[in-house]
Amino acid sequence: MDAALRPYDIGSTQWYVLYQLAHHGPTMQRDLLRMLQIERATLSIVVGALVRKGLVEQVPDTIDRRQKRLQMTVAGTKLWGELPDLTFIRSVAFDGIDQAEIATAIKVLQTATGRLDELLRQGTDT
Amino acid sequence: MDAALRPYDIGSTQWYVLYQLAHHGPTMQRDLLRMLQIERATLSIVVGALVRKGLVEQVPDTIDRRQKRLQMTVAGTKLWGELPDLTFIRSVAFDGIDQAEIATAIKVLQTATGRLDELLRQGTDT
DNA sequence: GATTTTTTGTTTGCTAGCTAGCATAATTGT
DNA sequence: ACAATTATGCTAGCTAGCAAACAAAAAATC
Incomplete structure (x- = not known):
């Protein structure tokens, strides 16, 4: 971009x-x-x-x-x-990448970033 | 980090x-x-x-x-x-995330970044 | 109604990325 | 041997992220 x-x-x-x-x-x-x-x-x-x-x-x-x-x-x-x-x-x-594989990648990344956000949130509040 | x-x-x-x-x-x-x-x-x-x-x-x-x-x-x-x-x-x-799903995510991202790197490389050379 | 707290945006000072351009040192070509 | 090219690192000037501290305005509390 x-x-x-x-x-x-x-x-x-x-x-x-x-x-x-x-x-x-x-x-x-x-x-x-x-x-x-x-x-x-x-x-x-x-x-x-x-x-x-x-x-x-x-x-x-x-x-x-x-x-x-x-x-x-x-x-x-x-x-x-x-x-x-x-x-x-x-x-x-x-x-050209398999749609299901893209969906899996998105799911994995959303889970991971969600957990890390949560970790940071806790660290900030405490 | x-x-x-x-x-x-x-x-x-x-x-x-x-x-x-x-x-x-x-x-x-x-x-x-x-x-x-x-x-x-x-x-x-x-x-x-x-x-x-x-x-x-x-x-x-x-x-x-x-x-x-x-x-x-x-x-x-x-x-x-x-x-x-x-x-x-x-x-x-x-x-706790399925190992196969992590592998898929890595594959998808490596493919995508590889293609974008290649695109940039061409744009730079020309 | 006055005081305190919260919200919104800015500023300052930092990390980290980039490109462009420069100086210096090494290497390659002739 | 000398000239041109390449490699390495630095600086300057930019985008973009963050936290901390501040000012102003609004909202909440007493």
């Missing part, structure tokens, strides 16, 4: 933010957190980069002024239209 | 370098590159951190003075002895 996006000076996480805004419209920054599964501080940096480049606007909510609503600018919408389709990456990686 | 190593101010890649030196003795920095599968520049930073902390020594080779031999210092060996055993992480993640 990074290699494909490099010509556009966009990183993969920045791409995910744009994807979200392009497909689901303006979004609260706090809601993006849950969608992208990253930390507040990280998202702050990523959004900052997009704002700096003029691709995204950050508007404080009128009701809850702590929260910020993110929306694409005209320049952002234009760039999004020019970005290449990245689904070919998934095709290259997985096309 | 990072959570377990944090009390010792050691990152996971730094741990891998120490592991290598602890188990296989002094190693040329260029050989570590292949073992850790990271870029020259990245390893340079990681090794720099270890040298700065006095855990590893970087000695220019007498025959080829470009190359640098890495070896643990006394302080490094001491710290290595104090680090916790990290194999519990693998146990937490995978214990």
Whole structure:
């Protein structure tokens, strides 16, 4: 993804933010957190980069002024239209592999990461 | 890994370098590159951190003075002895999962990453 | 109604990855 | 023997992750 996006000076996480805004419209920054599964501080940096480049606007909510609503600018919408389709990456990686084996791989990884998340969660709380 | 190593101010890649030196003795920095599968520049930073902390020594080779031999210092060996055993992480993640399913997951992921590596390799050469 | 706690976002400082470009040393070609 | 190429490592500048500490606003408590 990074290699494909490099010509556009966009990183993969920045791409995910744009994807979200392009497909689901303006979004609260706090809601993006849950969608992208990253930390507040990280998202702050990523959004900052997009704002700096003029691709995204950050508007404080009128009701809850702590929260910020993110929306694409005209320049952002234009760039999004020019970005290449990245689904070919998934095709290259997985096309032709047995569907059942992919399902097994997903199950194994979800189990493992779930257990590790749980382990971390406990370690943090205690 | 990072959570377990944090009390010792050691990152996971730094741990891998120490592991290598602890188990296989002094190693040329260029050989570590292949073992850790990271870029020259990245390893340079990681090794720099270890040298700065006095855990590893970087000695220019007498025959080829470009190359640098890495070896643990006394302080490094001491710290290595104090680090916790990290194999519990693998146990937490995978214990009890069907061995055949794990093998399938590994196969799927190796195929996918292999294909993507190949794709990147071509893109870089052209 | 005033105080405390929680939520949201930012900043700072770290690890770790990358590319590009540089210097130096070694090797290869002519 | 000298010139050109290759190999090794470093620095600079970037993305992206994290934790800790902070400010501001909102919500909860007393």
